[in-house]
Amino acid sequence: xxxxxxxxxxxxxxxxxxxxxxxxxxxxxxxxxxxxxxxxxxxxxxxxxxxxxxxxxxxxxxxxxxxxxxxxxxxxxxxxxxxxxxxxxxxxxxxxxxxxxxxxxxxxxxxxxxxxxxxxxxxxxxxxxxxxxxxxxxxxxxxxxxxxxxxxxxxxxxxxxxxxxxxxxxxxxxxxxxxxxxxxxxxxxxxxxxxxxxxxxxxxxxxxxxxxxxxxxxxxxxxxxxxxxxxxxxxxxxxxxxxxxxxxxxxxxxxxxxxxxxxxxxxxxxxxxxxxxxxxxxxxxxxxxxxxxxxxxxxxxxxxxxxxxxxxxxxxxxxxxxxxxxxxxxxxxxxxxxxxxxxxx
Numbered sequence: 001x002x003x004x005x006x007x008x009x010x011x012x013x014x015x016x017x018x019x020x021x022x023x024x025x026x027x028x029x030x031x032x033x034x035x036x037x038x039x040x041x042x043x044x045x046x047x048x049x050x051x052x053x054x055x056x057x058x059x060x061x062x063x064x065x066x067x068x069x070x071x072x073x074x075x076x077x078x079x080x081x082x083x084x085x086x087x088x089x090x091x092x093x094x095x096x097x098x099x100x101x102x103x104x105x106x107x108x109x110x111x112x113x114x115x116x117x118x119x120x121x122x123x124x125x126x127x128x129x130x131x132x133x134x135x136x137x138x139x140x141x142x143x144x145x146x147x148x149x150x151x152x153x154x155x156x157x158x159x160x161x162x163x164x165x166x167x168x169x170x171x172x173x174x175x176x177x178x179x180x181x182x183x184x185x186x187x188x189x190x191x192x193x194x195x196x197x198x199x200x201x202x203x204x205x206x207x208x209x210x211x212x213x214x215x216x217x218x219x220x221x222x223x224x225x226x227x228x229x230x231x232x233x234x235x236x237x238x239x240x241x242x243x244x245x246x247x248x249x250x251x252x253x254x255x256x257x258x259x260x261x262x263x264x265x266x267x268x269x270x271x272x273x274x275x276x277x278x279x280x281x282x283x284x285x286x287x288x289x290x291x292x293x294x295x296x297x298x299x300x301x302x303x304x305x306x307x308x309x310x311x312x313x314x315x316x317x318x319x320x321x322x323x324x325x326x327x328x329x330x331x332x333x334x335x336x337x338x339x340x341x342x343x344x345x
Contacts, residue, residue: 050099050100050127051100051127051128052096052097052098052099052100052127052128053098053099053100053125053126053127053128053129053130053131054094054095054096054097054098054125054129054130054131055074055094055095055098055103055105055123055125055130055131055132055133056092056093056094056095056130056131056132056133057072057087057092057093057094057095057105057133057134057135058091058092058132058133058134058135059087059091059092059093059135059137060091060134060135060136060137061112061115061136061137061138061139062136062138062139062189062190063190063191066089066090066091067087067091067110067111067112067115067137068087068088068089068090068091068111069086069087069109069110069111069112070086070087070091070093070107070109070110070111070112070117070135070137071084071085071086071107071108071109071111072084072085072086072087072093072105072106072107072108073105073106073108074095074103074104074105074106075103075104075106076099076101076103076104077101077102077103079104082095082098082103083095083098086111087111098125099125100125100126100127101124101125102122102123102124102125103122103123103124103125104120104121104122104123105120105121105122105123105133106120107120107135107137110137112137113140113220114139114140114191114218114219114220115137115138115139115140115219116137116138116139116140117137118135118136118137118138139188139189139190139191139219139220140188140219140220141185141186141187141188141219141220142185142186142188142193142217142218142219142220142221142222142223143183143185143186143220143221143222143223144164144172144174144183144184144185144186144217144222144223144224144225145181145182145183145222145223145224145225146162146164146174146176146181146182146183146184146197146224146225146226146227147176147180147181147224147225147226147227148160148162148176148180148199148203148226148227148228148229149180149226149227149228149229150206150228150229150231151228151229151230152230152231155180156176156179156180156181157176157180157203157206157229158176158177158178158179158180158203159175159176159201159203159204160175160176160180160199160201160202160203160227160229161173161174161175161176161199161200161201162174162175162197162198162199162200162227163197163198163200164184164186164195164196164197165195165196165198166193166194166195166196171186171187171195172184172186173200175201176203186217186223188217188218188219191218191219192216192217192218193216193217193218193219194214194216195214195215195216195217196212196213196214196215197212197213197215197225197227198210198211198212198213199227199229202229203229205231205232206229206230206231206232207229207230207231207232208229209227209228209229213225213227
């Protein structure tokens with residue numbers, strides 16, 4: 001019996017030892033963790049949203065005037081509309097409360113018939129910042145219509161080429177078509193532009209119009225300019241200032257038209273008789289002819305050659321009598337000399 005008590009005591013001791021070992025290990029294993037326990041200083045905090053930005057627009061024209069009524073559309077990076085608006089009387093427009101990022105700004109209308117819109121542009125909005133833009137709308141081009149016409153009939157002429165410019169700058173070069181008309185857009189940098197047209201090639205059969213023709217044009221408005229040409233002369237025109245270089249000959253013994261009352265002189269005959277002339281016969285009489293008696297004082301010479309000085313003097317005294325009177329006088333003189341020759345013979 002005593003042995004049984006001892007064996008029970010041993011079993012109880014062994015069981016107690018086994019239970020005590022298990023309780024001692026289990027808390028140790030449970031206390032260890034695979035991840036470190038965060039401290040209170042490393043605890044996450046809530047993130048705040050980035051501060052919003054804005055875009056401020058000031059609208060002007062090339063002359064510096066503020067433009068009201070211009071409309072703009074704003075798109076975000078995803079192409080979604082982020083805002084739209086119109087400039088006020090001071091030409092200003094603001095897009096507020098924009099998330100930071102890149103935006104696309106489009107001008108949909110200038111709000112003025114004289115102004116054109118600008119191209120689209122990208123705008124960067126920074127957190128808490130304001131992107132300020134000054135936008136200048138250009139003036140619209142003038143619509144130029146050019147005509148070339150005949151200065152007499154008004155008929156439109158093709159093939160006319162002109163330069164169009166302002167100041168010392170050529171802006172356009174235009175040529176009229178088959179109907180004598182052409183057109184083009186004329187750039188303008190002010191509310192009233194001053195320009196000129198100069199023809200550099202005339203239509204076929206017409207003289208070139210050389211002067212510069214001035215004109216004015218307004219932005220966005222149509223303007224018509226007409227250049228006129230004179231038809232080229234078909235033949236050479238005589239110059240009134242030209243005079244003949246040679247003096248026309250005047251018949252001998254005819255009254256002189258430049259000096260009324262004067263008669264063109266008859267040239268004196270040469271003192272040397274020509275061979276075979278009547279003077280040769282008078283100078284050498286035949287041998288059978290009896291010697292001539294001396295002529296009485298105051299009578300004329302007995303030969304035709306001796307009568308020449310009298311004929312010249314008579315021609316001078318005849319004045320405006322003309323060559324017919326001179327010839328008649330010579331015939332009468334010759335008849336008288338022949339008669340005296342017969343009497344003395």
